[in-house]
Amino acid sequence: MMTNPTGRVTQGQFSFLPDLTDAEISLQIEYGLERGYAWSVEYTDDPHPRNTYWEMFGLPLFDLRDAAGVMAVLAECRRVFPTHYIRMLAFDATRGVESIAMSFIVNRPPKEPGFHLERQETDGRSMRYTTRSYASDAPEGERYGAA
């Protein structure tokens, strides 16, 4: 039985849902802006679960009032990295919070082969586990069928 029947990387919010449309993305951004979050756009072609920090596209977008500005940066990022994973992050700068409040994937490669779970038998009967993406054998920038 497949544990993840959609075969898609599920990280952050909405990742079990069908892909958000641009209108839905901008509604989410609008919601974040209303709560005073600063948005930023991140991309990677190594979506390993432990790869917490992706590359940021440009600078974090502080002091924005409208989703159109964030959407412009996202459009630019999609143009540069069409087959990368791209996610939106909302940073809550409230004193004492100062962390990511929202995060969701907005762009995926066309084919996501998923992860291999490697089992290693060690001393006694103990097992060591490690996950490895099927796509990450290729060097950075050439994964997921990128040109």
Added chain:
Amino acid sequence: MSYSLPGFIAAAGKGGPDAAAETAAAAPARSVADVLAESMVEAVLDDIDRELIGLAPVKQRIRDIAALLVIDKLRANQGLAAQAPSLHMCFTGNPGTGKTTVAMRMAEILHRLGYVRKGHLVAVTRDDLVGQYIGHTAPKTREVLNKAMGGVLFIDEAYYLYRPENERDYGQEAIEILLQVMENQRDDLVVILAGYKDRMDTFFASNPGLSSRIAHHLDFPDYAHGELLAIGDRMLADMSYRFGEGARATFGEYLTRRLERPHFANARSVRNALDRMRLRQASRLFADRERALTREDLCTIEAADIRASRVFGGGPT
């Protein structure tokens, strides 16, 4: 894309002739009165009339623009082909004639009519748009534009963007990005350029692309003597001061003399003059240490505070 327009809160029970329109909230507005009531834009227009002194031609133009936008809205409701109107503007006039103030009100009007989504004003100058080295300008300009999305971008002294004497100046790059956004993201932001009349004209002559994308040119006239005096009255009242015995007449005389001098910046000069008078009033009161000061004393600008000004050929300032 669908956005909620906060300005479009239906005016509560006005009991006008169009009671039917209120019951059917979804029905699109058919009359000018409906749009005005829905958008509450008339309150802003009245505010402009009441709170801004003088500027009659500007006020008329603002009313004309508002009328055009309201009619466009009605046309759209009828399904008539209506391209998003170009709303970029140019405000020309001498310093202190109220360009920034009017721009703020304009943002409010556009917001209430639903032509910009947020209605904030981002005021910038050349320094905020143009970078210091190669590759610095584009991200800087984009950042400012992103901040202004959903509102109004006000570029003060816009002619400094273009420096013909230096062909490697990065200003041209900023202008190109600006043009691109003004054309392609018309419904996301409105750009208002401001500056002196003659220098703006030269600027437009050398950047025809920019001039052709600006639909509305508003010229701000200088204030007359009486208007400046009225502005002074209002500023003083806002700061909770008042003129003492004969001080208002002295202030009028001050303005007459000040108008003849160079670098007169209209309302801004009035504000600065009032600030200096407050300074002199404070030192006058400060000098008298033992005296118990009443509320009246603290509020009153005396004629002597004005007389001490340099334009009377007397004191040092």
